[in-house]
Amino acid sequence: MRFYRATSFLFPRRYEWRILLACTAAVFLPLLALVGVQAMSGNWQPNLLLGLLAASLMAALLGILAIRALLAPLVRATAALGAVQRGENVMPLPRGGDDLVGQLLRGIALAASESALRNGQTAVAADRDALTGLHSRHAFLDTSEKVLSGESNSVIALIDIDHFQSINDRFGRAAGDALLRAVGHRLERGIRRSDLAARWSGEAFVVLLPDTQLDEARLVLERLRASIALDPMLGPESTGNAWPVTFSCGLAPVRAFSQLGEATHRAHAALNAAKNGGRNRVRIAGNG
Template identity: 55%
Template sequence: MRFYNATTFLFRRHYEWRILFICFFAVHVPLLATLAFQAFSGGWSVPTLIVVLGATLAGTIFGVLAIHGLLSPIRKATNLLRAIQAGEHPGAIPTGSDDLVGRLLDGVIVAAHESSTRIARLETLSEHDPLTGLLNRRGFRKAAECALSRPGNAVLALIDLDHFKLVNDRFGHEAGDTLLRKLAQALEADLRRSDVCCRWGGEEFALLFPDTLVDEARLVMERLRASIALDTGLLDEAWPVTLSCGLAPLRSLTELDEASRRADAALYEAKEAGRNRVRIARS
């Protein structure tokens, strides 16, 4: 490090130029020594000077090209590390031999793998609800972009667990969390691969049914509502679990926000009408 720090005044921002300059000077030592010897002895040999000069120039050109090639893995590793620091995918990483540069590239491979794993884990955490494992609103929005990439009939369903506050008050928050997890499992088990399910917030869930008519979605939700109401293993046999649902049709991603407002209004109507029922948003 001492020599490295001592030569930082040479091309401060270009390490490779510093190496080339030092090698250029080293290659010219024979030529300078020959000139000094002939000047000191007083005997000038032009053929010898021409040979030494030609050999020096040839050695300089070869040395510059060879050092440039040897430094290319370091430049590649530097660019890869910058990409990793920026959170970008570094792409294919070359492998080296068992030398200093090879160990440097191996370190970049390890850093890239750890960075990709960490980014994937953070993305998963940012898009999923930690309690139920379902998508959260952010993840739901991203999944909806794919599900609604082509215009067509689709339905958004908003679901609310009836009297969930009373469940927490009577059985405790741990039982309430367990109920939310069981409901999430029940929702996912009754969906198609193309459907999207998320925890909307609190005791509310959202379902997106692409390529589905509103009457078809209503049949699905009525069947799910009935199965939940009859399932005595969700909480307590003396305390039936029911849910209310609001449905709103849509045809594209641009209508998702409006559909969520209409589905929420339909959900409110379902709860006002006595809960444990499904309502379709008014046109």
């Protein structure tokens, strides 16, 4: 490390240039020694000096090329390490041998792999609701912006589990969480592949049905509502009696992402109308 620090003033940002300079100087040492000897003796031999100069130049050129090739893996490793530190994807590194460079390459490849895994897990965690496994609200809005990029008939549905607070109060928080997971799973299985489902907040879920008319969306949600309401095994149990699980739903049309906020507000009004109308039903915004 002492020699490394002592020579740091030479090309402080280009370590490889310092190596090349040191090797080049070493190649020309015999020539300089011969020049010194001939100068001291006064016996100059130009042919010998020219021959040694040519050989030294050739050796220096070949040495520089060889050293640059040997340093190439280090350059790749340095770039890869910088990418890992920035959280970027790393291109596959060359396989090294059992020497120091090979060990360095393997270490950086392992660090890159672990970094990519952590980044992937973080991205998935941010995109998914931790309890239900559905899309998070943030991911839903991001995806909706892409889905609603064109002008087409789509529908947004807001779903709320009926009497969820009573279930929490009577059976406990764990039972409520289990119910949310079960409904979220049933929701994801019950909608079409083109639809997008997410946990909106608390016991509320949201579904975006792209390229869909209101009547089609109502059929999808009515079928899902009936399948949940008729399943006696879905709700929590107490003293042998199953608690019935139902949901209320509000639908509103939307044609562009810029209209999503207003459409969500209208769907929420329809959801409240469904609750006030007796729950366990689907209402379309603006309809009775």
